[in-house]
Amino acid sequence: MAKKITDNISWVGKVDWELKMFHGNELSTRRGSSYNSYLLRGASKTVLLDTVWGPYDREFVSRLRQEIDLKKIDAVVMQHNESDHSGALVELMRAIPGTPIYCTAKGEAILRGHYHQDWNYVNVKTGDKLDLGGGESLTFIEAPMLHWPDTMFSYYDGCGGVLFSNDGFGQHYASENLFNDEVPEGEMMREAEKYFANILGPFCPMVTRKVKEILAMNLPLKLICPSHGVIWRRNPEQIVEKYLAWADAYAENQVTIVYDTMWNSTRLMAEAIARGIRSAAPEITVKLFNAAKFDKNNILTEVFHSRALLIGSPTINNGYSFAIAGLLEMVKGLKLKKKIGASFGSYGWSGEGVKLLNEHLAAAGFALADEGIRVQWVPDADALAQCEEYGRAFAAKLA
Amino acid sequence: MKKYTCDVCGYEYDPANGDPDNGIAPGTAFEDLPVDWVCPVCGVGKDEFSPAE
Ligand SMILES: Cc1cc2nc3c(=O)[nH]c(=O)nc-3n(C[C@H](O)[C@H](O)[C@H](O)COP(=O)(O)O)c2cc1C
Ligand SMILES: [Fe+2]
Ligand SMILES: [Fe+2]
Ligand SMILES: [Zn+2]
Numbered sequence: 001m002a003k004k005i006t007d008n009i010s011w012v013g014k015v016d017w018e019l020k021m022f023h024g025n026e027l028s029t030r031r032g033s034s035y036n037s038y039l040l041r042g043a044s045k046t047v048l049l050d051t052v053w054g055p056y057d058r059e060f061v062s063r064l065r066q067e068i069d070l071k072k073i074d075a076v077v078m079q080h081n082e083s084d085h086s087g088a089l090v091e092l093m094r095a096i097p098g099t100p101i102y103c104t105a106k107g108e109a110i111l112r113g114h115y116h117q118d119w120n121y122v123n124v125k126t127g128d129k130l131d132l133g134g135g136e137s138l139t140f141i142e143a144p145m146l147h148w149p150d151t152m153f154s155y156y157d158g159c160g161g162v163l164f165s166n167d168g169f170g171q172h173y174a175s176e177n178l179f180n181d182e183v184p185e186g187e188m189m190r191e192a193e194k195y196f197a198n199i200l201g202p203f204c205p206m207v208t209r210k211v212k213e214i215l216a217m218n219l220p221l222k223l224i225c226p227s228h229g230v231i232w233r234r235n236p237e238q239i240v241e242k243y244l245a246w247a248d249a250y251a252e253n254q255v256t257i258v259y260d261t262m263w264n265s266t267r268l269m270a271e272a273i274a275r276g277i278r279s280a281a282p283e284i285t286v287k288l289f290n291a292a293k294f295d296k297n298n299i300l301t302e303v304f305h306s307r308a309l310l311i312g313s314p315t316i317n318n319g320y321s322f323a324i325a326g327l328l329e330m331v332k333g334l335k336l337k338k339k340i341g342a343s344f345g346s347y348g349w350s351g352e353g354v355k356l357l358n359e360h361l362a363a364a365g366f367a368l369a370d371e372g373i374r375v376q377w378v379p380d381a382d383a384l385a386q387c388e389e390y391g392r393a394f395a396a397k398l399a
Numbered sequence: 400m401k402k403y404t405c406d407v408c409g410y411e412y413d414p415a416n417g418d419p420d421n422g423i424a425p426g427t428a429f430e431d432l433p434v435d436w437v438c439p440v441c442g443v444g445k446d447e448f449s450p451a452e
Contacts, residue, residue: 106407142409144407144408144409145408145409145410145440145441149407149408149441203440205410205439205440206408206409206410206440365420
């Protein structure tokens with residue numbers, strides 16, 4: 001069912017309350033998501049912006065038919081051509097095969113690469129306009145790597161100014177409501193941050209550049225309509241400001257301790273280090289996560305949120321644990337800036353885990369605080385005291 | 400020295416700044432970047448860069 005946003009803009013997407021994982025198993029979506037598609041009716045032209053994920057293609061097209069005679073759609077604007085937005089395009093184009101598809105040149109290449117169809121592509125660049133009649137238009141703004149090479153935003157100068165931003169400013173957050181002012185702010189903002197950390201995190205320099213470029217245009221802005229989650233209606237500037245902050249080596253006064261453990265020795269170390277940090281610097285938030293038991297994307301979001309990461313693993317077969325290896329690979333991909341790292345772990349005989357973790361942290365761009373700390377077998381009271389002392393010294397380095 | 404733009408993501412390599420995060424000193428000409436240097440934003444190789452307009 002279409003939902004009315006303004007007199008001439010309708011939401012025609014799909015709310016997916018069932019979605020638990022996205023990008024295969026790469027990204028958890030604990031609060032579901034939505035694939036937002038927008039129908040914009042100008043005085044003389046009607047435009048559809050983006051579609052929905054493939055599994056919902058028939059549902060999408062049949063609901064769209066209830067909203068509009070498909071032949072009245074003058075153009076489809078594909079702002080980003082990943083399957084969650086382009087999946088239903090095949091079904092739609094079956095009904096209206098000649099309709100022009102406005103997208104970047106990279107967007108055309110990606111659509112061709114996915115669906116192998118010779119549709120009526122119209123390539124657009126930053127500043128190109130689609131005249132909607134009545135003196136209004138849709139202006140395209142290329143936004144490469146936010147988060148794919150093809151990404152673009154579209155700005156509608158009617159309704160007081162509407163920015164369609166595709167994945168930018170999005171949240172994997174299912175809601176029957178349309179707007180940010182209708183949902184609990186805390187849980188929605190956590191999803192917005194998780195989305196940023198996991199999807200846009202690797203592209204912070206491009207985020208900063210693009211956001212500043214858009215701010216410099218001084219466009220009136222009433223609504224920001226992303227392709228996932230709710231629309232920014234109350235104070236849409238807030239998410240723009242957040243993006244500037246998140247993209248600029250963001251860090252709260254938090255230390256995140258991520259560990260794995262087989263027989264609890266490394267866990268005991270983690271807890272002792274946490275006590276040490278807290279006793280030296282009670283103002284620092286310390287959080288502990290067992291990487292094998294907790295959601296990897298939530299852990300990544302906590303790391304993104306932190307000044308420092310302490311990573312712990314027992315030595316296993318001259319290496320470290322499966323969960324820690326996976327997490328470090330993901331941390332590296334985020335290209336985090338200006339974060340401090342250190343390693344710890346229990347071992348039995350060879351004990352190379354900590355050294356290898358240090359190398360991984362350094363390769364992921366962390367400034368190593370020190371050599372890290374190792375304990376042989378199960379820590380006794382002395383070893384735990386050393387871990388606490390290590391924590392205090394670590395906190396001192398953050399001061 | 401000439402600036403170069405990544406064809407995939409639009410990142411601009413400015414020789415004046417180099418790419419210090421990846422060990423490239425300021426003042427390094429694009430031509431002098433190691434063959435295995437990649438775009439720090441999207442990861443494609445030097446052959447996908449064009450001279451900036
Ligand atoms: C979050 C994300 C990050 C990606 N990063 C890259 C990348 O850095 N380089 C690249 O060549 N392709 C990248 N891709 C594109 C995928 O490799 C491409 O979509 C591929 O066809 C997916 O294959 P699959 O269907 O087996 O998952 C990325 C895709 C996603 C969703
Ligand atoms: Fe995407
Ligand atoms: Fe998306
Ligand atoms: Zn690039």
